[in-house]
Amino acid sequence: MTSRLTIPDNTQLPPAEDAGNVGRLERVLRSGQFAVTAELAPPDSADPQEVHARAQLFAGHVDAMNATDGSGANCHMSSVAMCALLAREGHETVMQISCRDRNRIAIQGDVLGATALGIRNLLCLTGDGVQVGDHPEAKPVFDLDSLSLLEIVAGLRDKHVFASGRTLTSAPQVFLGAAANPFAPPFAFRPHRLAKKIAAGAQFIQTQYCFDLPRFQDFMHRARDLGLLEKCFILPGVGPLASARTAEWMRRHVPGVHIPDDVLKRLEGARDQKAEGRDICIELIQQLREIEGVSGVHIMAHRQEAFVPEIVKRAGILGASKS
């Protein structure tokens, strides 16, 4: 089936001489420990203190913090600046790069600059469409997509060349990630798309919110049958739902999020919906951990960031080994 794809094994340890460049996230994943990443929302502000205050909530509770890049096509502080500020304070970050706002010239320049500023992990995304955000009148760039972006960055790192073929004097040592959504149609194609992403250079995967466990299991079984589980680290996305109303809203307005009816019913029936949302999240994390090929979780606690330490603690996952 995948005859034309050569899928490299991206989970092998790099040669010893490169070990100095390996970031915390990569080390944790390669050592077989259960990794925890969390999404850090960038502020609508020029004040670095706001970034530091947000990061403080997560410090010591996660292996890396993801800085989003205009997620939902809304304008915020840039991910490269967020990550640079955090790297200076010794935090491990994952810089998200979306193809919506910049072309290949700008993005490659940013990758070099980011690495020079101490950023080790990149998450390559296509990006949400401008129509969902606060500037629907903006020009959507989409010069690249997540796959060509992965290939180009892998080329910078491994072949020491720009997309144009021009050589670099020093290559960016980055750990490359991509997103996946097992919960959106066409379901049968999703594992193949994962294969394409690995072939293009993805070493780790963070997924869209998982609320539908059977669907995720099905995705992982198919990925296993394609031989993908040994070739990348998969971190399913999780997050606490604040209430049944929020869940209902997300279902309708956030592209690609699938929340099954029984989750909604459980929230509706709860006396304290917010606490119930956290319980659901913790139970899901524990169930996900049992699934073959799951290397960690990615927590997206939109507007509930303060609960991340509690969720991590109660789920018993930080520093735990992969089961």
Place this chain on the structure above:
Amino acid sequence: MYSIRLWAARHARLLELTYQAVEPVIIKLQPLWKSVGYARAEKPVARLEQACKGLLFDCQMCGQCILSSTGMSCSMNCPKHLRNGPCGGVMQNGNCEVEPDTRCVWVEAWEGSQRMKDSDAIQIVQLPVDHRLQGSSSWLRVARQAAERRESLK
């Protein structure tokens, strides 16, 4: 036209056969293209290509056609111009997140590819678009590349 575009992906096998029949003809016409000159042939051929593929696929004339790898569903009709598969925003009913009243181009592409003989072609990781080729004829490019390959083998 939208309905014809859907028809095309749903008859991907038929169109695959048609392409397999037509492509060698375009390549065989190589002496004609050469004597007219590629630059002069470009305009009329591009117009013809646009008329045919515009009708069948709502072709956007990207100049680097990958219909055979996308189940005969033109991926340039995806609002994000994705050439490697669907984004994560596809709605549960299989429609597009950006244009909720139309089918996701890539849902059609996946189903189309499964009807084709070469259903693995959708697995190829496509290069980023070369924007300089916008509006030019893919057919002539294929003919020219085939001729150049043959020359280089001689």
